[in-house]
Structures are given as C-alpha cells and as structure tokens.
Amino acid sequence: MGAAGTRQRIVEAADRLFYEQGFEATSFADIAAAVRLSRGNFYYHFKTKDEILDAVIALRLINTARMLEAWEAGTDDPAERIRSFIHILVMNRAKIMQHGCPVGTLCNELSKLDHVAKEDAAKLFALFRGWLARQFAALGRDADADALAMHILMRSQGVATLATAFRDDAFIQREVEDMCAWAEAQRSGAGRRAPLSSPPP
Amino acid sequence: MGAAGTRQRIVEAADRLFYEQGFEATSFADIAAAVRLSRGNFYYHFKTKDEILDAVIALRLINTARMLEAWEAGTDDPAERIRSFIHILVMNRAKIMQHGCPVGTLCNELSKLDHVAKEDAAKLFALFRGWLARQFAALGRDADADALAMHILMRSQGVATLATAFRDDAFIQREVEDMCAWAEAQRSGAGRRAPLSSPPP
Numbered sequence: 001m002g003a004a005g006t007r008q009r010i011v012e013a014a015d016r017l018f019y020e021q022g023f024e025a026t027s028f029a030d031i032a033a034a035v036r037l038s039r040g041n042f043y044y045h046f047k048t049k050d051e052i053l054d055a056v057i058a059l060r061l062i063n064t065a066r067m068l069e070a071w072e073a074g075t076d077d078p079a080e081r082i083r084s085f086i087h088i089l090v091m092n093r094a095k096i097m098q099h100g101c102p103v104g105t106l107c108n109e110l111s112k113l114d115h116v117a118k119e120d121a122a123k124l125f126a127l128f129r130g131w132l133a134r135q136f137a138a139l140g141r142d143a144d145a146d147a148l149a150m151h152i153l154m155r156s157q158g159v160a161t162l163a164t165a166f167r168d169d170a171f172i173q174r175e176v177e178d179m180c181a182w183a184e185a186q187r188s189g190a191g192r193r194a195p196l197s198s199p200p201p
Numbered sequence: 202m203g204a205a206g207t208r209q210r211i212v213e214a215a216d217r218l219f220y221e222q223g224f225e226a227t228s229f230a231d232i233a234a235a236v237r238l239s240r241g242n243f244y245y246h247f248k249t250k251d252e253i254l255d256a257v258i259a260l261r262l263i264n265t266a267r268m269l270e271a272w273e274a275g276t277d278d279p280a281e282r283i284r285s286f287i288h289i290l291v292m293n294r295a296k297i298m299q300h301g302c303p304v305g306t307l308c309n310e311l312s313k314l315d316h317v318a319k320e321d322a323a324k325l326f327a328l329f330r331g332w333l334a335r336q337f338a339a340l341g342r343d344a345d346a347d348a349l350a351m352h353i354l355m356r357s358q359g360v361a362t363l364a365t366a367f368r369d370d371a372f373i374q375r376e377v378e379d380m381c382a383w384a385e386a387q388r389s390g391a392g393r394r395a396p397l398s399s400p401p402p
Contacts, residue, residue: 022226022313100309107366108301108309112223122366134296150372151379158359162351165308165323171351178352 007045009035011055018056019102023049023109050071050117057120060102064124068131080139082152082183085132089159089176097167101160103128128153140188148186208246210236212256219257220303224250224310251318257332258321261303265325269332283353283384286333290377291361298368302361304329329354341389349387382392 013034017026028049032042046052096192099105103124110118132149141148150151159175162168214235218227229250233243235269272285290297300306304325311319333350342349360376363369 003222020226020313022223024223026316089356098315099313104362104366105313106308108306108362109223111365112221112300113226114299125363147375148366151376154359154363154376155356156359157362158355158357161305161309161358161362162326162355163297164312165305165326166351175352175355176350 003045005057006035006041010037010042010045011052011059014052015056015059018053018106020099023053023106023115024113050115053115053117054120057106057117057124058125058153061127064127068127072131077182078135079187081135082132083180084177085128086152086156086179086183089156089163089172093163093169093172096160096163096172098164100164102155104157104160125153136186139186141186152179152183154184204246207236207238207242208256211238211246212253212260215253216257216260217305219254219335221300222399224254224307224316225314244341251316254316254318255321258307258318258325259327262328263329269328273332279336280385280388283333284381287353287357287377287380287384290357290364290373294370294373295366297361297373299365299395301365302358305358305361326354337387340387344388353380353384356383 010031011102012027014031017030017034022029028042028050031052032039035042071081074084075081090180103121107118107121107125109115110121129146129149132152133145136148155175156179159172159179163172211232215227218231218235222231227250229243233240234252236243247256250379272282275285276282280316304322308319308322308326310316311322330347330350333353334346337346337349356376357380360373360380
C-alpha cells in the first residue's frame with residue numbers, strides 16, 4: 001500500500017476512535033495499534049495528534065458534503081431533504097446511543113479543551129446549517145430560513161444527547177416524528193401555526 | 202481546616218475542572234494543584250480519579266435537588282417553575298458557550314469512555330426529568346407528562362450544544378422564548394395546538 005493509502009487508513013482509524021472514545025482519551029499509540037503501523041511509519045505521516053485531528057475534521061467535512069449532495073440529488077422536495085437529515089437520528093441510533101453525535105460531541109470536547117481546532121470543528125455544524133437553511137428557503141421561508149435551520153439542528157443535538165443518556169428507542173422515534181411534522185408545517189402558506197414563527201431578531 | 206472541609210474543597214475543585222476541561226483531560230495533579238494540597242494529604246481523601254468522580258456526581262445530585270426545591274418553593278405555578286428551568290440557559294449562557302451543559306457533556310464523555318459511572322451521571326438528567334414531569338402533570342398533562350419533560354429537556358440540551366459551537370446570544374434568546382411559549386401552550390385546555398400532543402407510545 002502506498003503512502004497516500006497508509007495516511008488515509010490512519011485518518012479513518014483516528015476518525016472512528018475520536019468518535020468512539022473521544023479525542024483526549026485516544027492516544028497516538030491507540031491509533032498506531034488500530035492501523036498496525038510501526039512508530040516510524042506512523043511518524044512519517046503525522047507528528048502530532050493535533051495534525052491528525054485536522055485531517056479528521058477535513059475528512060468529516062468532505063464526507064458530510066457528499067452526504068448532503070446525495071440527499072439533494074435524491075429528491076426535488078426540500079421537505080423530503082430535511083426529513084433525510086432528521087432520519088440520521090434513526091439510521092445511526094445504535095451508535096448515537098453509545099457515543100453521541102459525532103459533530104456535537106467533538107465540538108463540546110474541543111471547546112472544553114479550548115483547542116485551536118474548535119472553530120474548524122464548528123464548520124461541520126455550519127455545513128449542516130447552511131444546507132438546511134437553503135432547504136427552508138426553497139420551502140418559501142427565506143425570511144427565517146437560518147433560524148429554522150438552527151432550530152432543527154438544535155433538536156437533533158438534543159435528541160442525540162438524551163439518546164446517549166437514556167438509550168430509549170421510543171423517545172428517539174417520538175421526537176423524530178415530531179421533528180418531521182414540524183418541518184412539514186414550515187411550508188410557506190401551509191396554514192398551520194409554526195412553533196418558531198418569528199424571524200430571527 | 203478539618204478533613205471534611207479539605208475533602209469538600211477537593212470535590213468542588215474537581216467539579217469545576219471536570220466541567221471546564223472534561224473528566225479525561227483533568228489529572229489528579231490538576232486537582233491537587235487547584236486545592237494546593239500535598240500528594241500525601243490528597244491521597245488520604247481519594248485514591249483514584251474515579252472515586253473523585255463519584256463524589257462529584259453525588260455533589261451535583263445534591264446541588265441539583267436543592268435548585269429544584271428552590272424553584273418549587275418560589276412559585277405555585279408549574280408553568281413558572283418550568284420557566285425557571287428554561288432560564289438556566291440564559292443565566293448560565295456565558296459558561297455554556299465555553300463549556301457546554303455540565304450534565305450533557307459529562308454524560309456524553311462517560312458514555313464514550315464506557316465508564317462505570319455513566320449510569321450515575323444519567324441520574325442527574327433523571328432528576329430534571331422527574332421534576333419536569335411533575336410540573337407538566339400539575340399543568341393537567343398527566344397522560345404525557347414524561348414525554349413533555351423529555352421534550353423540554355431535549356431542547357435545553359440542543360440549545361446548549363449549539364450555543365457552545367456558535368456562541369450566538371440571539372440564538373439562545375430566540376430558542377428560550379420559543380421554549381417558554383411552548384411550555385405555556387402545554388396547559389391543559391389552553392386551546393392551542395401542542396407541537397407534541399400525542400402521549401408516549
């Protein structure tokens with residue numbers, strides 16, 4: 001396997017370990033062991049754990065952008081696209097109940113560490129936020145598209161955190177249905193009272 | 202200062218450091234330094250960081266119970282009590298924007314570490330959940346009081362996580378107002394459509 005392939009394997013292993021165990025709890029040695037590399041070969045690619053973190057965030061940004069593109073390509077209906085976002089909570093619920101949301105937990109950890117990469121990690125949220133806002137705008141909600149995007153992103157984070165603490169499938173299912181109903185009710189002129197009806201201040 | 206006082210100082214310093222930096226990122230030495238204790242004096246009280254964690258969770262459970270009692274003593278109106286809960290997001294927003302919610306981030310971290318204390322940490326959420334459910338029941342919503350409690354707890358967690366990532370005061374204020382309006386709309390017979398109107402499955 002070439003150097004690029006080895007580098008990719010390191011980043012993918014670190015991505016998984018940072019998610020499953022946390023960034024601080026994952027050592028250089030853990031990552032090297034996961035990819036079965038000698039210390040020398042490992043150091044050829046990365047000198048510090050912070051360098052690996054940068055590469056992990058870059059990989060997650062690429063993978064997230066691809067996922068959003070796939071949802072967008074899958075349907076012309078913005079409400080259906082928003083449902084694709086909401087349904088991550090169901091699709092990934094087993095992992096979320098064990099390790100939380102990969103984005104939210106990384107941002108929280110890096111913020112506590114006051115880590116230089118915390119702003120970069122927040123770009124993962126910003127990617128979802130911008131994409132969701134475009135879908136709400138396409139639903140006819142230009143004026144408050146960003147507030148609506150933040151609202152549904154907020155709910156997904158809240159569900160993820162309580163799913164981790166309580167591991168309750170019925171709770172996830174109930175909240176996901178409520179989120180879908182809420183998103184559907186945001187169609188401009190749907191005639192229903194939107195719980196978040198005022199534009200951002 | 203007596204042994205009990207010294208022990209209390211250790212637990213309070215650990216409580217603060219676990220919140221500000223995270224459990225994994227806080228070393229025995231960090232805590233000893235914060236309370237200016239010799240290693241020998243420190244070890245007299247605690248042999249492991251896990252013992253300190255148990256004491257921190259116990260302290261947080263006591264402090265949380267006291268806070269809930271104070272809110273309950275402050276007013277007879279259950280909706281007003283729920284607003285006291287919601288307003289933690291505003292009162293503590295400076296700390297939340299830096300370090301997240303103390304409960305949510307601890308539960309997330311211990312779950313990633315698959316730590317033996319993760320169930321104990323979840324009792325902090327359970328305390329809020331039970332208290333909130335009693336308030337919704339007092340509002341006349343016995344049938345779905347627990348689902349409503351989980352819903353507002355979920356929102357508080359979502360707001361905390363995005364507050365940490367985006368540090369946006371206007372977002373917090375907007376969502377807090379929306380949460381208060383939602384809670385008010387849960388009064389039985391208020392005649393407004395409740396976003397989460399179905400009982401838990």
